[in-house]
Amino acid sequence: MNPTDLSVAALSGATVLYAIAMVTYAIRLARVADDKVAAKAMAREAVAVGGGTPAAPSAPAASASSRGARAAKAAGIARSTTLVGALLHAVGLAARGIDAGHVPWSNMYEYTISGSFFAVLVYLIVQRKRDIAYLGAGVTGFAAVSLGLALTVLYKDVDTLPPALQSYWLVIHVSIATLVTGIFAVSFIATSLQLMRDYREQGELPVEGGAVQVAWRRWHNTLVRRYRRTRWLEAVPPAAQLEALSFRLNAVGFVLWTFTVMAGAIWAEHAWGRYWGWDPKEVWSFVIWVLYAAYLHARTTQGWAGRRSAWLAIAGFTALIMNFTVVNLFFQGLHTYAGS
């Protein structure tokens, strides 16, 4: 098999495995949520019975424990599918790099296959330290969709590097940028869950005040009701714990993004003779940086910690995705070769 076919086959395999992993992770979430709901019901029952003799294990308890086993089984399948998927993904990337004769991050197809790999890798690394299986569905789903889009829409045959990219800065600057994309993607998923949990933990607000406030509060209440009904959120840790996790990831991501922007400026100085020229890609990199800086500030600003700062992190990731899609495809600038 030639490297081109090997790369495509391995990446296609990874896509399928990630899709399977996503479904199994979702099943696991549902099962864990069921268990928690059942356990809560039992606790309530026990309280109702009153501190008498411990009741014999009742039927729901038995089925709960078998559910616990089923959740663990789903988690096991999901984890191994993700691992094998990541291995295939790595093979696909390596084959692409060998095929092209340069690092596989020089156009949109290649960024996408690398960025989604880093997202999975970050997930697997964090997973070794703490149990974040509740992020699994989101991360593998993100990877499956990115890879699927890359293979179908963005695919490009290998090509030589244009002179502007023939530099070791391609390795430094773009690899870190792609890694950051992976980190921010994982933290974006954690932040999204945090917001859902946050609304779930909030009370509804009285609908009163001016027209804008009324509309705003209605919207808030809709979200609160919506996420109270979302049963699988029971399997997700409380908002405060998710906040702590996404902060860790965002902090690492922000430092690396700062580095990316600086490395980009140094490279621009070498390649184009100016370190900063407000090219659309530079504008958006700056916007992303400022948004995440605002997020870090907001965390420690009174009235902004928690939900509001989480929205800023969401805005930062949205800008990152914009920078990668809209800016590459529609805006004219020195970085335009990125779109080809």
Next chain:
Amino acid sequence: MARVKLDNYVIADAPRLGPRGWLRWIWRQVTSMRVALILLLLLALASIPGSVLPQWPQDAAATRAFIDANPFWGPFLDATGFLDVFGSAWFTAIYVLLFASLIGCIAPRAVHHYRELRRPIAATPRSLARYAPVSEDSPLAVDDAVAAVRAALRPRPGRLGALTGYRVRLDRREDGALALAAETGAVRELGNLVFHTALVLVLLAVAYGTLFTYRGQAIVVEGRSFTNAVVAYDTFSSGALFDPSDLDPFTLRLDSLDASFSDTGRPLHFQANVTFTEPGEDPVQTDISVNHPLESGDAKIYLQGNGYAPVITVRDAAGEVAFSGPVVFLAQDAAYTSTGVIKVPDVSSGEQLGFKATLYPSFVEGPFAVASVHPDPANPVIEMLAYTGDLGLDTGVPQNVYRLDESQLSPVQDEDGQPVTLRLALGETVELPDGLGSVTFEELPRYGAFDLRADPSLPFLLVAAMLTLAGLATSLFASRRKVWVVARAEGGTTVVTGAAYAPAHDAGVAGVLERAMAAASGREPSPGAEEREQS
């Protein structure tokens, strides 16, 4: 009309503020975290139009075209600064306020931080109940237990102990208990201050660079030289405090320009082979390629573009050479289909001549059109339209060398009144109609477009940037933790109670507490405690 009094009377109970009070109030607002946050968000928002709308500094031609195409919005957006966002008054206002806020914020904090460092840390709280305390019995005596904790928290050798270690305080309580408070986090705060200060340094470095920088563009044809002087550049711009005598009068000769392309015409490599001569020094042969500028003193010389400069000779009606030399053509597409203009003012007899020409490096002729199929000069052909009349060069207004002013020119026509298209292969000569003369396509050298740029702020900028990064990483990754251990004698045994506090994201503090408690009780820490401290 009653004079509006500037007062905070809206809030009934607030003390009335005089002008000084107001200034202080404004200053406090500007330096508050909330305002800093809002300014940051405004900065992000204000940048976006700079990527959506065409901008004068980035692409003047596109901006001009945009204004012409939008008779209402074009001039409106131009007048309001949206076509030069990063130089606009409102963008400047946002970042100036932000940096004012930043300075107003860090200066007092630096002072405060310095004082804190010199003060002993706070004593162990009377009650640790808020911090989920843990208790256990210890075989050690009260003082020994606390001494063991102290030793355990001492920085491990080889680390940046003094800064990253714990500051410790012991208090003997009236009931005989000994309380130890330990705190770390000074580097974190220091990192934060360094980071914010370095941001100011970045801004200062950029401002310094803007004042002293200069850059110029020059096109040099193979075999020709360029001497570094302001007049020699095609375009030149510089900062307000730049001194033209700073230009180092070197000469740069373009010996050859290598341009290689793949079979499909994708660029592979561009390299200018040059001879570089500084006054009083021996000539040096070197090369300049994309990503590899040539350094000369403060300045760097970049290869920014390349193309063809066909050598054309024009003879007039009298057979005299009226023009001969390379003409710079600008590539219009990836196959280097290039356009250029030849102006021949010095005609010995008759009217001035002008030509609008297109070069096809690899010429092919299809049934309906002609095209270049590859950027290499496999079959170079020039097609041109000839004009006679007045080139308009004597008006004193500088003219664009790439455009022909056709207002006083008329195209050369054949008998049917159709404009004549002349076609020349390399080495050919064609006669102009009506005995106007002849044109010869002699040679096809390449040219390199060079940018020379100097910015004396770069070393400062680099240092400021690295400080920013280091401060940031320290501030985000160093931990801020407090650990307390109280040992008290209770009926013959020693009871040690410990608690710890850290921000929510810092789960590792539990590992530190475990280590402290293990030391106090003279036991081994539970497995994995060490590892947990890092998480």
